[in-house]
Amino acid sequence: DTAVSQTPKYLVTQMGNDKSIKCEQNLGHDTMYWYKQDSKKFLKIMFSYNNKELIINETVPNRFSPKSPDKAHLNLHINSLELGDSAVYFCASSQSGVSGNTIYFGEGSWLTVV
Amino acid sequence: AQRVTQPEKLLSVFKGAPVELKCNYSYSGSPELFWYVQYSRQRLQLLLRHISRESIKGFTADLNKGETSFHLKKPFAQEEDSAMYYCALTYLIQGAQKLVFGQGTRLTINP
Numbered sequence: 725d726t727a728v729s730q731t732p733k734y735l736v737t738q739m740g741n742d743k744s745i746k747c748e749q750n751l752g753h754d755t756m757y758w759y760k761q762d763s764k765k766f767l768k769i770m771f772s773y774n775n776k777e778l779i780i781n782e783t784v785p786n787r788f789s790p791k792s793p794d795k796a797h798l799n800l801h802i803n804s805l806e807l808g809d810s811a812v813y814f815c816a817s818s819q820s821g822v823s824g825n826t827i828y829f830g831e832g833s834w835l836t837v838v
Numbered sequence: 839a840q841r842v843t844q845p846e847k848l849l850s851v852f853k854g855a856p857v858e859l860k861c862n863y864s865y866s867g868s869p870e871l872f873w874y875v876q877y878s879r880q881r882l883q884l885l886l887r888h889i890s891r892e893s894i895k896g897f898t899a900d901l902n903k904g905e906t907s908f909h910l911k912k913p914f915a916q917e918e919d920s921a922m923y924y925c926a927l928t929y930l931i932q933g934a935q936k937l938v939f940g941q942g943t944r945l946t947i948n949p
Contacts, residue, residue, distance in 0.1 A: 728881075755934045765922060765942045767882075772934040779934040814882065820933035824870045824889050827928075827937060829882040 727751050730815045730830040737805060738838055745800045745833045747815030755779075755820045756798035757827070758790060761812040770813075773798055774820050805837045840865050842925050844940035851915050852948045859910040859943045861899075861925030869927045871908040872937075873899055876922040885910075885923070895919070915947045 730747040737743055749756060757780075758770040772780035773792040787803045802809060815830040841864040851857055863869055873885040886894045888901040888908060899910045908925060925940040 757934075757937075759937075765944075767924060767939040767942070769936055769938075772931070772936070774932065774934045779932045780936055816882075818935055820935075821930075824887060824928070825935065826884050826887075827935060828884075831881045832879075 728815055728817055728828050728830040730813075730833050732833060733831060734834045734836075736836045736838060739805055739807060741805050742801070742803045743805060743835070744802070745813055745815075745835070747798050747800070747830060749796055749815075749817040749828070751817055751819075751828060753817040753819050753828075754795050755818050756792065756795075757816040757818075758798065758800050759814040759816060759829075761814060761832070763811070767814075771798075771800075802835075807837050810835055810837045840927060840929065840936075840938050842927055842938055842940035844923075844925055844943050846943050847941065848944050848946070850946045850948060853917055854914050857910075857912045857915045857919070857945065857947075859923050859925075859945065861908045861910065861940055863906050863908060863925075863927050865906075865927055865929070867929065869901075870929070871899075871901055872926045872928065873897070873908075873910050874924040874926060874939075876924065876942075878921070882924070917947045917949060920945060920947045 728749045755774045757772045771790045776792045812832045818827040843862045871888040874882045875885045928935045
């Protein structure tokens with residue numbers, strides 16, 4: 725049973741295309757996140773949703789639009805893909821309310837824009 | 839501003855040697871600090887957190903508030919310890935945790 729699962733794992737697409745990455749968690753958590761890991765392996769938060777409400781929105785281009793249909797899902801849609809969007813995108817989840825709660829990560833989605 | 843610094847991008851040691859991965863942080867409140875590990879092309883996994891003061895896979899980390907450090911240590915490195923290690927601090931924003939990661943240290947254990 726995978727706790728946080730995201731699809732697709734690998735995605736190669738052309739510049740200008742629109743693509744989506746889906747994420748689902750079966751841990752019963754109420755908070756979900758998207759993180760980006762760039763080519764230098766640097767990890768940075770992009771978004772966080774708590775009970776389907778957007779809580780954290782870092783300085784991410786508005787070509788990136790997260791959507792949370794319910795607490796267990798947080799999808800990431802990217803419009804007009806650019807070369808610089810090539811990265812690994814990690815979905816994650818946690819239970820809200822306590823700062824030290826463990827954040828569980830998905831396996832990552834490797835996006836390559838050509 | 840909240841910041842985590844891992845000064846070493848790369849660290850290479852021989853099997854059986856001690857390992858120390860450095861982490862310093864900047865945070866105005868009481869930090870919650872973690873170490874995450876990422877094995878080759880796998881998901882990030884929590885290695886340990888400072889509040890539980892546990893030892894996982896032989897690794898320990900002590901929070902030193904005076905030096906604002908949370909260095910990760912292991913007395914005898916093993917080849918399977920080769921991975922990317924991230925130090926992180928977290929704080930709450932309206933119930934959601936914001937994890938701030940350091941730049942990561944790639945640890946290589948040589949046979």
